[in-house]
Amino acid sequence: MTKAEKTPLVPLEPPELKALWARWLAELGWQPTERQQRQLQQLYPLVMAGNRTQNLTRITDPIDFWEKHLWDSLRGLCLLGPWEVIQTQPWRGIDVGTGAGFPGIPAQIALPQASFTLLDSTQRKIAFVQGVLQQLSLAQARAVARRAEVWGQDPQERGSYDLALARALAAAEICAEYCLPLLRVGGRAILYRGHWTEAEAEVLERALSLLGGKLVHIEAFTTPHSHSVRHCLLLEKVAPTPALYPRPPGVPQRQPLGRGKP
Template sequence: MIETLKLPEMADLWQDTLGWQPSVEQQQLFQQLYEGILEGNQQFNLTRITDPVDFWEKHLWDSLRGVWSQESGFRSESNPTSCLKVIDIGTGAGFPGLPVAIAFPQSSVTLLDSTRKKINFLETLRCQLGIENATTVTGRAEAIAIIQQHRQAYDVALLRAVAPADVCAKYALPLLKTGGVAILYRGHWTDDETQSLKPVVEQFGGVIESIEGFSTPITNSIRHCLYLRSCLPTRELPIIAS
């Protein structure tokens, strides 16, 4: 067993940056998630971020900051309960998908990764934490995009530390409903990168709706979130019935 470390609550920072605070139950789930990741880290090398404050900022806060934009749909007045169907592509250690599932229990979050041992770990952890609105799938985005169950099936796609932005767009847009949004979590970002990305997004039936730059609240690290809106059905791909 590893030493139990306690996550900081950071109630003021949550409120100041997102206008939100986790409930007591959500804070307990964040703590249990942290402990579960630390335990799993001994076997699966899930993350190098293990300090409690770093974990709060770089995994919990960072995960939720990306979905706090109006473009994400999570905070929409027309959808106040956030009953969204979400897929976290290349979820790795479960970020941003698990924090999103905890913060928005009315949403349905699919955790996708091609590494079976990570998915098996996340499925066990999900069950231990009782996160019933999350499911796990082993596979690659380009493979499940031709399966009827997944193609054009999601309101939101989350991609954090997965691949170059153009590859992320190709992964995400075929999985989105028309009107759905892909959220790409990036570090530094330039106008030249935007211009290079634009034709790829358009090729897959989308537009770059907005790009938000911000700093993390403790270390002031630079972050950008790209919001790609699916406007048209993606170019035809073979569909396999589920």
């Protein structure tokens, strides 16, 4: 790695973001290459341009965007291990309910040897994400407009992923029903949460017992600028998921696992 690659570039305005981003990177323990930094820098103007015609995000302040979309997306990946190790892994990953591309696009930038599928049921959001992938030259990623319940029953996709991500999508037990059928045995899922309680953990663990998964780790932290509370949950698939799951579209949300009869 050259000296230029080790030096974080100046993010887009406001100017104070330069110092903030350098500090946030140090907290993550991740040093992006110049190419990775440029790709991250392009996300803000691309999302803001898309926001003019469709409802992609309510977060428009530059500092809030970098903290709550970029830093937060990358922070979840820290559960997978040291950066020098995870950046070399040729994982097949999926971001379930990607929306405007978070956390999937930052994850693809940070894990260049992986190949991510960015899944969302809304065609217009997927069209936007496809455009961003092209503009950032992220050829190893793809964007797909499909419901998670349908994708999880596709025989070519089911049980074929090493890593699943789900952020700001639904309750944890619902996210688990979307993610676990897609993972191979030994695969992992990261669920991004805000606050987290013991009662939620109990519901999730009951759901995981039906899905062939286990809750490996819960990590609590605060965001570096707004000091908001966050939790990331690391799940592991330890047994094949029964063919019943995921259930048909809409059923996981109407009848969440772990709260009553599946």
